[in-house]
Amino acid sequence: MIRAFVDREEERRILDEEWQKAGGRMIILYGRRRIGKTRLLTEFVQGKQGILSFSEDVSSSIQIQHFQAACAAFFNDDLLASLRIETWDQIFTYLAQKPLQKRAYLVIDEFTYLIKNDPSILSALQKAWDTALSGSNWCILLCGSMLGLMSDLALSATSPLYGRRTRDMLLEALPFVHAKKFLDQPFPDALRTHLTIGGIPEYLLKAADYASFSEFVEREFFSRFGYFYREPYFILSQEFRELKTYQSILNAIAEGNTAPGAIAQFCGMDARRIYPYLEGMTRLGIVERELPILVDTRHGVYQVKDTVFDFWYSFVFPNREAIETDAFHPSAPAMDRYFGKRFEGFVRREFVPRILPGSRVGRWWWKGEEIDVVAVDDQGGSIVFGECKWGGLNRREARGVLARLEVKAEMVRHDRYPRERYLLVGGSVEGKEDLRGEGYLVYDLADIEGFVKGE
Template sequence: MFQQFVDRENELRLLGDTYKQNKSSLIIIYGRRRIGKTELIKQFIKDKPHIFFLADTRTDRDNIKEMQRAISLHIPNALFEKVEFTDWIELFREAGKLLKERVIIVIDEFPYLIESNKAIPSIFQKIWDSILSEKDVCLVLLGSSISMMEDYTLDYRAPLYGRRTAQLQLQPLKFEHLCQFLPSYPVEELVKVYGVTDGIPLYILNFEPGLNFEENIKENVFRVGKFLYQEAEILLKEELRGTARYFSILKAIAYGKQRFGEIANFTKLDKSIIAKYLDNLAIIRVIRKEYPVTQKKEVRNARYVFNDNYYNFWFRYVYPYKSLIEEGRADRLFDSIKKDFNSYLGFVFEKICSEFLWGREQELPFLFTKLGRWWHRDKEIDLVALNEETKEIAFFEVKWSDLELGEARRILAGLEEKAENVDWNNENRKEHFGLIGKRVEGKANLRGEGYLCYDLEDMQKKRNVH
């Protein structure tokens, strides 16, 4: 049986340590939708006195009424339950009088309160300063709108700025954790799953352990009405107005058009419109700008990439083929994308290899501080790790294929040649070279020659350790 709640030990430890301080505390937790914020906080509060309130898009007065009900479940009081509050401060002032023990107060989807009342950040500043900070209370504010949580709770101009005791931006699970959801899947199949779901817990849970990858795609992605079929469209329509142009831009990026000019040529949209739309997509964290890892100033030479694999997969294999899916022709669609999907997995594998290297930095010849892609004109290197202080640099080629020893040597020779084009501490740097593949024949020999060489077998060993 796969696990419903995986990893998050560090996050639970931070929350637990903050709670154990036995003083008033304000915790901010945020991250993209479906990342597991609510499940994390439920695990944290399950054995502790708590008040849990889920905000929604209704009016300010309706949310006050629901908050009152949530408080009443924890501290039953006939008089408190009968009062008709119309003001947040008055509600918490009266509730504060009734709190006799340490309690965690959770407000989930805090940005919804702000959408219905722009004064909410200032109101909660007053609630915290004059009421809750003087009580034995742990207030937790959660939100899925990353930009709103940063702007209204963490930014130095925000009314709540400087009051938080702890903050968490919840990240997707790492590739190594997928095996805990799908323990019977071989590591190569998990790479394919990761290419669809990324490390988003709710998306992974939509893959049934009793079905293989192909069956899961046909049954749970390429099927009308299924969660993963419609999720991307629903989320983006909640965040954006008029999605047609946005979808055209995202399709271009999914098809590998990552430079601004390439996106403009693909979409045929006005460049000023594209710039504005790319900024908006970056604000809601669907995409991000990426620069060569050795570039010190982020002023030009940008590429636009997806923040997670789900959106990338959806705009590459679902959105362009919705007609086929609506006609119930999942078998034909899967067969038609097989070859391209294997190419797509090359990009997915790069992300997995990046995670893998960060997890092994203590075992590498030097402790790197930056890791990312490098490109210049027509030359590219998949991953480059570097340390500005020690002037050490490692170049990696990543290949989603089985490599014989001779082919691996040719790739490494080509990598050494390309590295000569990397303008970074050229006079006094120490270089290392590596190769990561699906399977690398003779990797022990290559390691003996000083190369950093890994494949899925090494990732499998790490999986077994976990």
């Protein structure tokens, strides 16, 4: 059964705008594997005419034959089907010379497989675009998952396609408000699932088979037959060669080593050698470099950005031997530490922008002190300091957190923001109504659920 298409309204609007514009269009759509690029494209071409070509990682000659067959079928051209086409230049020359009376699409899915096996396709497409396709009725969509190849060979200034694409679109993960639509789990479990696999549609479809978070991770992460047991390793192997080094770095960050020096020490590497690896994974969205807000420093830290990588390197990678013997069961404190960390990121990225729209949101740290959330409204001259607690808080604990937060806020240089408030977000917060009456911003999972349901 095909699931209903969820969200991607902005992406569909942009694609429709490109379709309506005059002349040839060349759109590059890229994003990590399983993100839903193919489904977006198949939804977009519904009711339109064109060529939809799905590429595979096979020899260039076979790829050309498949593409040739798709073109011949669209034009109903038996002669083209019978010809021996050996180069990409030949087939794109054919397309450039073929008259096209009405708007049509040319979608090449997994374009990176074609580049990988024969980079001459880029020059062939450039030549056809410059001679004819740019002024034609073709709407060309090139889609790829191997982000390194897409960045270096299709999007960079040295690419033959540079300056010719009319739009490039990086497809991101779904926010929780839409990811939740895939899951029929109690709200706390659905949030745990989201903090484990993120908003990746194919992953969410797998999680949708389970009524609880615990059953999902036991069967799909902590089993040698699970869907996710080798998933990050497979993705890394598509992008990088030195897998052991990349795996060690990701494990180091997942274990809490976030400064470059600490990561290098954990991996037994010279600190200067660590940066190319970090930069490569940052470019692909696997890790991210974070700087403290309102602090003038270039000394950032690194976090695992991709949710499923973070969970996998926190629990699966260091416990593979136990998983292989069906002897691994994560401890509650370890899981709470993981969810506490990811919950902070969720609050900063997805929740605070909803309750404080227009604010710059980040994290602050300095000399051993840290504030989980700092939201700055530059126009309104206001600032909000916040703390996140994954677990439940009774009245005394909640007031204690807020009192300590007010003390830490005095260390932040925020003279430009005379209006300040304090935020507390927890799993549950006893007495939250009383605290709100005193001017604090206080929310828990029940409030977040309300926001999600209200969209």
